[in-house]
Amino acid sequence: MADVAPNTVSDWLLLPELVIQEIRDTSETTEPVRVLTVGLLRATLAACRTAGLTEALNEDLPDSTHIGLPTVTIQAGVEQTLFRLPLDLGDWVFTCRSFAKQGINYFPGDVRFCKIRDRYAADID
Structure with missing residues (x-):
């Protein structure tokens, strides 16, 4: 069973970070x-x-600015694990969730995560 989604920044920081290959x-x-x-x-x-x-x-941003802290639930065999993602992937998660609200849901699905030249990327297979 997947872990419970975090409710605070401290909870998010306690999640294991997804290991992403460079x-x-x-x-x-x-x-x-x-x-x-x-x-x-x-x-x-x-x-x-x-x-x-x-x-x-x-x-330059006011304290009241909101940040999206990204998470991903991965299935490996029968195990489901909730991970935190690097902040750089927040826009990708936001885009995926926006598509889902329009009825285009990519998950469950296979994704290739990588880090290239100090930038993170995620490609849906």
């Missing part, structure tokens, strides 16, 4: 993983700062 260029590929769901924890920038989430810090 590749040199787009000619390389990674193994797909079975994604059951994706989600976002909506948190204020102030809450992120208080929890020590330095990646979300942006001195």
